[in-house]
Amino acid sequence: MSKSLDKHDPSDLAILGGDPLFTRPLAVGRPNVGNVDRFLGRVRDILDTRWLTNDGPYVQEFESRIAELAGTRYCVAMSSGTVALEIASRGLGLLEEVIMPAFTFVATAHALMWQGTRPVFCDIEPQTHHIDPGAVEALINHRTSGILAVHLWGKTCDVDGLAEIAKRHGLPLMFDACHALGVSQGGRRVGTFGACEVLSFHATKYLNTFEGGAVVTDDAELAEKLRYMRNFGFCGEDCVAHLGTNGKMNEVAAAMGLTLLEERDELVAVNKSNYEAYLREIDGACGLHVMQYPSDGAYNYQHVVAMIDEDDACLERDHVVTVLRAENVLARRYFYPGCHRMKPYSAMHEYAAVHLPVTDDIAARVIVLPTGPQLSHDDIAHIGTILRLAATAAPRIVARLRESGSAWC
Ligand code: T4K
Numbered sequence: 001m002s003k004s005l006d007k008h009d010p011s012d013l014a015i016l017g018g019d020p021l022f023t024r025p026l027a028v029g030r031p032n033v034g035n036v037d038r039f040l041g042r043v044r045d046i047l048d049t050r051w052l053t054n055d056g057p058y059v060q061e062f063e064s065r066i067a068e069l070a071g072t073r074y075c076v077a078m079s080s081g082t083v084a085l086e087i088a089s090r091g092l093g094l095l096e097e098v099i100m101p102a103f104t105f106v107a108t109a110h111a112l113m114w115q116g117t118r119p120v121f122c123d124i125e126p127q128t129h130h131i132d133p134g135a136v137e138a139l140i141n142h143r144t145s146g147i148l149a150v151h152l153w154g155k156t157c158d159v160d161g162l163a164e165i166a167k168r169h170g171l172p173l174m175f176d177a178c179h180a181l182g183v184s185q186g187g188r189r190v191g192t193f194g195a196c197e198v199l200s201f202h203a204t205k206y207l208n209t210f211e212g213g214a215v216v217t218d219d220a221e222l223a224e225k226l227r228y229m230r231n232f233g234f235c236g237e238d239c240v241a242h243l244g245t246n247g248k249m250n251e252v253a254a255a256m257g258l259t260l261l262e263e264r265d266e267l268v269a270v271n272k273s274n275y276e277a278y279l280r281e282i283d284g285a286c287g288l289h290v291m292q293y294p295s296d297g298a299y300n301y302q303h304v305v306a307m308i309d310e311d312d313a314c315l316e317r318d319h320v321v322t323v324l325r326a327e328n329v330l331a332r333r334y335f336y337p338g339c340h341r342m343k344p345y346s347a348m349h350e351y352a353a354v355h356l357p358v359t360d361d362i363a364a365r366v367i368v369l370p371t372g373p374q375l376s377h378d379d380i381a382h383i384g385t386i387l388r389l390a391a392t393a394a395p396r397i398v399a400r401l402r403e404s405g406s407a408w409c
Pocket of ligand 1: 027031105176178203212
């Protein structure tokens with residue numbers, strides 16, 4: 001992937017006129033496709049049998065494999081993580097107001113707002129980036145109908161603290177686990193927390209179904225209701241039990257998921273070894289520190305998250321992102337600037353007084369780096385070299401960016 005050129009001098013940096021290190025862009029979330037022959041074999045079977053969607057055999061098999069992985073009794077596959085969030089929150093009766101973090105992908109908030117439920121944005125813990133249970137409690141009022149927490153970066157949030165608060169206030173608790181497929185912490189698996197948990201199998205997730213999502217739960221009644229709701233509410237051929245929508249996963253999507261499930265262990269091993277290489281090669285370079293995973297868990301390592309440390313940073317976060325993108329390393333600022341600073345929320349008077357200092361600080365300092373089989377350890381070492389060279393040339397880089405007015409945004 002990387003050109004054989006070695007960069008020894010700051011002038012070799014692409015931002016200062018050198019050639020980009022990588023000939024092809026390294027994207028955060030470049031899809032894994034798995035064994036193409038096995039996938040195509042399944043697609044041929046789908047075409048031969050003419051069973052394309054509507055709870056077909058591949059979807060059913062995929063659901064049972066995901067339930068097994070999550071350690072839950074039920075999995076209801078859906079057309080996307082967003083639709084799964086919409087259907088799950090509606091199924092749980094989350095109305096009026098729901099407390100959730102603003103530091104998440106905007107789909108978490110939109111899934112509520114789309115059906116007229118108001119997200120109430122809560123601040124996060126600085127170390128974990130997860131919703132702060134103390135701050136949740138302070139936001140509960142008579143309009144609160146539930147709590148929607150996010151296992152950001154594929155680490156579990158304070159599930160016990162949140163469960164205790166939810167129980168004390170008689171509120172349903174659900175989790176956006178879109179980053180956390182196959183994760184466990186302290187021997188407890190993601191899937192088993194709260195009333196239900198929502199997964200995403202979007203193309204950019206390490207295990208994808210092109211587009212796709214699922215709700216996992218141990219609650220038989222809820223699972224049945226969600227199954228109806230994803231299929232227009234049908235409970236029989238001519239019988240509708242609920243308001244419903246079309247949230248079904250199709251057979252080709254499930255075939256992709258099943259193919260990638262066969263390779264899940266290898267994909268996680270590659271991500272883990274890349275994460276360890278990043279820790280070795282870039283930690284401390286240019287004021288960047290790689291966020292670590294707690295030692296008592298099993299993770300999918302699909303996100304390599306680094307934070308700019310204000311005390312030893314020589315460049316601002318956006319400058320570092322610009323330097324990397326010039327080299328074809330398409331680092332991302334997930335989840336800048338936070339849902340509360342995006343429309344429609346930022347334009348609504350209800351949100352005018354929202355004050356989330358930790359979210360604002362973290363959103364200004366985070367960088368997500370590419371990982372997956374597209375990268376070798378040599379590539380990661382080269383990224384480390386880029387960052388160290390950039391640190392030595394910080395004033396030149398800032399001057400160049402000012403001159404060209406091209407700081408990436
Ligand atoms: N909750 C959370 C916490 C989430 O993170 C997400 C989704 C959801 C809920 C909702 O789940 P879904 O409804 O999506 O199932 C991407 C994904 O679209 C989104 O699924 C994901 N989170 C989010 C974190 O990232 P974008 O807008 O940043 O994606 P995009 O199009 O910029 O793609 C990222 C990079 O991947 C690009 O540089 C190009 C590369 N790419 C992408 C696709 C789709 C490819 O190389 N091939 C591809 O097919 O949102």
